Amino acid sequence: MERLGTGIGWRPEIADAVEHMPGIDWVEAVAENICPGHLPDSLRRLRERGVTVVPHGVSLGLGGAERPDEGRLAALAERVTALGSPLVTEHIAFVRAGGALTESPRLEAGHLLPVPRTRDALDVLCENVRIAQDALPVPLAVENIAALISWPAEEMTEGQFLYELADRTGVRLLIDVANLHTNHVNRGEDPAKALAELPLEAIAYVHVAGGFARDGVWHDSHAHPVPQPVLDILTDLASRVRPPGVLLERDENFPEPAELRSELASIRRALEAGAELLRTGTQTTEAETPEAETPGTQTPGTQTPGTQTPGTGAALRARGHETGAAEATRGAFGPPHPRDTGAARQRTGLAQAALLSALVAGTPVPEGFDRVRIGVQARALAAKRADVVAKVAPELPVILGPEYRPAFLGYAQTHPMTGGYRRDALTFAEHLLAAGRPGDGQARWELREWWLERSGPAPRSGRPVHRLARATRRVLLRR
Numbered sequence: 001m002e003r004l005g006t007g008i009g010w011r012p013e014i015a016d017a018v019e020h021m022p023g024i025d026w027v028e029a030v031a032e033n034i035c036p037g038h039l040p041d042s043l044r045r046l047r048e049r050g051v052t053v054v055p056h057g058v059s060l061g062l063g064g065a066e067r068p069d070e071g072r073l074a075a076l077a078e079r080v081t082a083l084g085s086p087l088v089t090e091h092i093a094f095v096r097a098g099g100a101l102t103e104s105p106r107l108e109a110g111h112l113l114p115v116p117r118t119r120d121a122l123d124v125l126c127e128n129v130r131i132a133q134d135a136l137p138v139p140l141a142v143e144n145i146a147a148l149i150s151w152p153a154e155e156m157t158e159g160q161f162l163y164e165l166a167d168r169t170g171v172r173l174l175i176d177v178a179n180l181h182t183n184h185v186n187r188g189e190d191p192a193k194a195l196a197e198l199p200l201e202a203i204a205y206v207h208v209a210g211g212f213a214r215d216g217v218w219h220d221s222h223a224h225p226v227p228q229p230v231l232d233i234l235t236d237l238a239s240r241v242r243p244p245g246v247l248l249e250r251d252e253n254f255p256e257p258a259e260l261r262s263e264l265a266s267i268r269r270a271l272e273a274g275a276e277l278l279r280t281g282t283q284t285t286e287a288e289t290p291e292a293e294t295p296g297t298q299t300p301g302t303q304t305p306g307t308q309t310p311g312t313g314a315a316l317r318a319r320g321h322e323t324g325a326a327e328a329t330r331g332a333f334g335p336p337h338p339r340d341t342g343a344a345r346q347r348t349g350l351a352q353a354a355l356l357s358a359l360v361a362g363t364p365v366p367e368g369f370d371r372v373r374i375g376v377q378a379r380a381l382a383a384k385r386a387d388v389v390a391k392v393a394p395e396l397p398v399i400l401g402p403e404y405r406p407a408f409l410g411y412a413q414t415h416p417m418t419g420g421y422r423r424d425a426l427t428f429a430e431h432l433l434a435a436g437r438p439g440d441g442q443a444r445w446e447l448r449e450w451w452l453e454r455s456g457p458a459p460r461s462g463r464p465v466h467r468l469a470r471a472t473r474r475v476l477l478r479r
Contacts, residue, residue, distance in 0.1 A: 002086050004052060004205055006264060011250070015042035017257040023264065024051065028247055029073075029083070031055035036082035045082070053083045054205075057090040062128045062142065063115035064094035065101055065349030073135040082139055087204060088202035089141045089174045090132070092165070094337065097352040101345065107356050108417040110385050110424075116351065117161045120344040127341050129169045141172035141204035146182035146211075146220035148377045151351075152368025157196025158189060166202040173198065176361025177233040178220055178249075184229075185218035186373075191233045195240060205245030208234055208267055208410035215282035215376045226263055231270040238274020246271060360416040382412040385424065393425035399446045403438055426455050 004027030010018055018027060019042055027046060034043075034055065044226050047053055057076050060068050080088045098104040142165070144158060156164070158180075166173055175198070180191040208231075210224035226248070237243065248263055307434045357363040358376045365371050383474035384410040390397050397404040411431050417424050429451040438444055 002244065004054075004247075005203075006268065007052075007054075007057075007245060008260065008264065009247060009248040009249045009251070010043065010046075010053070011254070012040065012042075013254050014250070014257075014260070017260060019046060021257065021261060021264075026054065026245065026247075027053035028054045028056045028089075028249075031057040031079045031088070031149050032059055034079050034083070035345070042423045047084065052086065055079045055088050057085055057088065058112070059095060060090050060132065061095040062090055062132060063092050063121065063125050064096060064128075065124060065345045065352055066096075066099065068128050068131050068135075069383060070135070073132060077136050080136065087141055087172070088136055089143060089204070091143045091145050092162075093145045094352050094356075097349065097356040099116055102350040102353045104353050104357075105361075105416075106418055107353070107360055108419065109356055109360065109381060110388065110417050110421065111381050112145045113352075113356070113359075114145060114147040114149070114151065116348070117154040117156040117158065117350075118211065119155060120348050121342045122156075122164060123341050124348050125165060127169050129165070129171050132348060133169070133171065139172055139204075141174045142176040143207065145177070146179040146180050146186075146218075147290060148186055148217050148380065149193075149369065149373045149429075150187050150221075157197060158183065159194040162194075163197055163199050166199045171202075172204035173202045174204055174207060175237065176209070177237060178207060178209040178211065178226070178230045180233050181230045182211060182220045183219045185213070192236055193239055195233075201243040203241065203243055205247060206234065206237065206243045207247055207249055209249040215379075217373070217376055219380065221252065222249050225255075225259070225268065231266060234267065234270045235274040235277075238271045239277035240274075242275065242278065243271075243458075294446065334418065357416075360412075362413065382409055385412055385417060385421075388421050389425045389428065392421045395450050396425060396429065396447075399450065400432075400438055401443070401445055407432065407437070415461045426451065430455070 006023060007026040007028060008021065008024055010027040010029045012033075018024065027043075034040075039047075042051055055076065060072055060076070062068060076088060076090075078086075091112050093117060094109070094115055095112060096106065096108045099106040115125060124370060129140065129142065144162060162173060165171060177191070180189075180194055183189045183194075184191050208226055209222045210226045210230070211218055211219065211220045211222075212224050213219070234246070246267055248260070248267060250260065319393055351366070354363075354366045355369070357368075358365045358374055359381055365374050386405055389408065390404065400407060408428060411428050415427065415431065429447055432438065433444070433448055433451060436444075436448065
């Protein structure tokens with residue numbers, strides 16, 4: 001596995017700071033925000049300097065019941081090629097549900113939601129990962145996500161789920177230690193136990209980020225400083241294995257460059273502390289022996305002090321990727337899983353559609369879920385929709401002023417997202433106009449003009465005669 005070193009998430013808002021920050025070996029960019037034919041100048045200059053750029057996808061929905069969309073996979077592969085990246089990453093999550101598979105309305109979450117740790121969900125995820133691996137030109141790594149809610153009747157721990165995924169597919173793992181902390185606070189899961197169960201040789205790199213506590217839960221915001229508990233988990237991980245790369249994520253509320261440099265220094269200190277424990281062999285694992293485990297055997301992924309996990313199918317397949325033998329090695333480490341994936345897809349699809357409908361459409365909460373947590377998650381999804389729509393359509397908060405956020409949150413309660421955020425912005429504007437809002441005539445006219453400009457199949461004509469006609473109509477409307 002290529003050693004990446006210390007990196008930071010590249011975002012347009014901090015592009016200049018990232019370019020001039022010392023000690024940055026690589027960067028990660030959100031894949032969906034990159035246009036292959038028009039790379040940002042900052043990323044282009046970083047690449048010319050030899051800085052590795054890794055695209056990080058957020059919309060595939062590999063944990064969803066449907067097979068990955070071919071168009072999304074092709075777009076992700078195009079970005080990999082444009083950036084000359086050695087690998088590409090995505091998430092173990094579902095982001096949409098419903099549709100033909102479940103004969104129900106298609107819904108978009110606009111956010112990463114956790115998959116149930118069940119055999120059905122694992123079978124579906126493994127098949128989706130294999131489809132993605134076949135479509136992408138470089139190795140794929142998948143990330144564990146943060147969650148506010150827990151699925152009832154789960155059959156595996158997070159570490160066991162990730163171990164089986166890596167072992168059955170050869171996929172690499174992007175371990176987010178901030179997400180392990182989030183799941184510790186929100187779901188009572190022991191980060192040390194999760195680390196002890198992981199196939200450490202499959203780790204591609206590590207994410208570190210900050211968050212905050214509200215509504216009795218920890219929110220993985222990527223907009224706050226990295227807290228000490230997250231750094232402690234990073235030290236624990238580094239005491240078990242030397243991670244090939246570690247990256248600081250920051251997506252909102254960007255601080256001054258000096259604060260980012262300070263956070264990177266804290267990350268390096270945490271890594272050094274873990275490396276010293278690994279060197280001296282003094283780290284200990286806290287994994288508990290499963291009840292069904294045969295006495296004298298070792299839990300998958302655990303280590304004795306100072307050792308690394310023996311080679312597994314995942315490690316062998318990863319080495320196959322590096323030697324160009326991925327196709328020859330894929331599937332060579334045991335027969336396919338015998339379960340009916342088609343039936344598993346339908347069962348998983350029905351469960352995910354019921355949960356997502358409760359979160360974004362106000363339908364009854366499925367049995368076994370914590371209703372309070374579902375409410376917290378639903379509010380978080382609506383708030384994120386409002387924030388992202390304000391980014392993709394920045395004119396809306398300007399036109400509507402202070403009315404924007406309450407108006408959008410009210411709209412979100414009865415209008416689930418069924419397409420992307422740009423479509424969501426147009427539908428929101430149409431909803432307001434149909435209701436005769438906003439009350440201010442000038443703002444309503446500006447909103448209507450904005451909607452007309454963007455709602456057609458093509459942009460409105462910029463020819464002088466057409467611009468004159470529109471200007472004349474505006475004058476008449478004002479009278």
